[in-house]
Amino acid sequence: MNEALLDDLLRRAAAHQRLAVERALADLAVTPTQHAVLKSIVETPGLSNADIARLEQLTPQTTSLVIVNLERKGAVTRRAHERHGRIRRAEATALGAALLADCRDRLRGYLRRQRAALPADGGGRIEAWLARLAETRV
Template identity: 45%
Template sequence: MTRKTAASTRLKNVRNAPAPAGDTTRVPAPGEGKRGEQGYLGYLLRQAHAAVRLTMERTLADLGVTSPQFAVMTMLNAYPGLSGADVARLTFLTPQTVGVIIRNLERDGAIVMTPHPVHGRILQWTLTPRGATLLNACRQRVLELEKRLARDLDSKAETTIRRWLAGIAKDLQGD
């Protein structure tokens, strides 16, 4: 057995070993230990994002809209005529995922495609009136979630946090 294989086997055995009797190790709840103020900023951002996304998914479920679909409709509402590639960049989704979302939203009558006036091979997407109505229903629910997120913040703190979050994205975009 090579050293690497022996080390891998030992590590696998340690991972799969039952916890010793009396072991009180537990996973900390959000806000505790490294999942709280002592945690790494990147981890805390990811943890917060996961909590917001799960809550959003649950909030929008009975409307038949997923969080990524909401993001796509929001960007198309803000920037009508985007290409699928532009939507992917703005929503942090893969082009393949956006392709599926766009097909489903088009099938459901929420968006419509038109060819670009100059570059005919580029397809531009816009919300239909049905899509705008659906987005408005979603937005009302998401606004309630956003109010919940900001409920303990005064306007100055909220502005500071928004500026900080946008600055992180701007600063790290080239990395």
């Protein structure tokens, strides 16, 4: 496979995945980026904006906006860092944890279909390759 084809396939797959997630979460008024940030906060309470930006590969400005919007929904609270007053740590509220559970329920069918589409003889290798790709710093 040539590089141009791989680039095109990755771009199209990412666009397809994003659109599917947008549609699945639309009635919850949660964007794919909000879902990703909320998932990180639920799974690792106490993250700073900078931590989340690095983890989700977002700009600091985007991260701040997403967290403010999650706060407005009542899904997230932030508290001052114990030693560094300017750093604020994000934590999910009970509403945020419930919202993430609703998001996961909405995405379950889509993710099941994608997993079922993986080839039986190479699905594990594809998942491992995607995991390595996702962890690569740009």
